[in-house]
Amino acid sequence: MKTYQGVIARYRKYLPVTKDTPLVSLQEGNTPLIYASKISARLGPKFKVYLKYEGLNPTGSFKDRGMTLAISKAKEEGVKSVICASTGNTSASAAAYAAKAGLKCIVVIPKGAIALGKLAQALVHKAKVIAVKGNFDDALRLVREISANYPVRLVNSINPHRIEGQKTASFEICDFLGTAPDFHLLPVGNAGNITACWKGYKEYFSCKKITHLPCMLGFQAKGAAPIVKGYPFKNPKTIATAIRIGNPASWEEALSAKEESKGLIDAVSDSQILSAYKLLAEEEGVFVEPASAASVAGLLMLNKRGFFGKIRSKNEKKNIVCTLTGHGLKDPQVAIKAVSSPPVIEAKTEAVAKAAGI
Numbered sequence: 001m002k003t004y005q006g007v008i009a010r011y012r013k014y015l016p017v018t019k020d021t022p023l024v025s026l027q028e029g030n031t032p033l034i035y036a037s038k039i040s041a042r043l044g045p046k047f048k049v050y051l052k053y054e055g056l057n058p059t060g061s062f063k064d065r066g067m068t069l070a071i072s073k074a075k076e077e078g079v080k081s082v083i084c085a086s087t088g089n090t091s092a093s094a095a096a097y098a099a100k101a102g103l104k105c106i107v108v109i110p111k112g113a114i115a116l117g118k119l120a121q122a123l124v125h126k127a128k129v130i131a132v133k134g135n136f137d138d139a140l141r142l143v144r145e146i147s148a149n150y151p152v153r154l155v156n157s158i159n160p161h162r163i164e165g166q167k168t169a170s171f172e173i174c175d176f177l178g179t180a181p182d183f184h185l186l187p188v189g190n191a192g193n194i195t196a197c198w199k200g201y202k203e204y205f206s207c208k209k210i211t212h213l214p215c216m217l218g219f220q221a222k223g224a225a226p227i228v229k230g231y232p233f234k235n236p237k238t239i240a241t242a243i244r245i246g247n248p249a250s251w252e253e254a255l256s257a258k259e260e261s262k263g264l265i266d267a268v269s270d271s272q273i274l275s276a277y278k279l280l281a282e283e284e285g286v287f288v289e290p291a292s293a294a295s296v297a298g299l300l301m302l303n304k305r306g307f308f309g310k311i312r313s314k315n316e317k318k319n320i321v322c323t324l325t326g327h328g329l330k331d332p333q334v335a336i337k338a339v340s341s342p343p344v345i346e347a348k349t350e351a352v353a354k355a356a357g358i
């Protein structure tokens, strides 16, 4: 039996690797594409909605797809240290892959703006974590300057290897469905992922693996919506810390993905994000972090506006994919706040049965 060895081994002919590239992998990718029956029902009989559950990657987010390649290439090129700015998941992923590769990892984070689970990951993997008095955009500016002047490799998504690795999510979706989806919805923060997924579809299209391209629909949070508004946000605010970004690095590329695919980039409010977050957990059994729910929040918003009602299809159903970027356990604080805490009662059978409502 040949075991699964991660996205580089699986899609090597589409990636910038040679037989001399060391493979630093934690068997990322190969994540489930879950059919969402309840959400599909809301859209009506013409649609099938699937959830690409990227929270099941080794460090709990899609960032691992790009990090396996970025770290493998860094190792191939003899780099000893890597650095990143992070809203949390990039640092968790960089720290884990650097540990696996035996590289030093430096992480610069905005003070107080990282979900607890993600900070724990970076620290446990022994990254050098430095919090700065500023936001993500400040942290990114700093690591860009440092990597230009010191012997450290930048592994944020401006590193082209990150984008290359992340495009494998599109390959998996097409391989699973046997065709490209008709719509692909995803959260947009620094905009690397929408850029990567669109690149993946275009490559599969030019290799004739698929016969059409999806329409790309990206969603920012209302309080951090620079691409939607057309100007950088100085103080981005949203409960969805992973997309709390005021000046996305891949802004232009995200606009190209939108325009070339005849899609859109829109904004959803924190309350829409939280409703989608709860819906996913309560009705589909899928626990995600708040930023991930932006794709489904966007789907429900467009549906309410009649966006999908206007779509024509003969007999075939239209496939819709929502990327769920990260795992719910990353951000336990939001989860606990979103629900009511359990009642405390006497340790007696009758009392428990009564409280359970049975």
Ligand SMILES: *Cc1c(COP(=O)(O)O)cnc(C)c1O
Pocket (backbone or CB within 6 Å): 061, 062, 063, 089, 090, 157, 187, 188, 189, 190, 191, 192, 193, 194, 242, 243, 289, 291, 292, 325, 326, 327
């Ligand atoms: C990084 C991240 C995003 C945003 O992705 P970009 O490539 O920065 O647009 C969204 N959700 C989660 C959970 C993330 O970790």
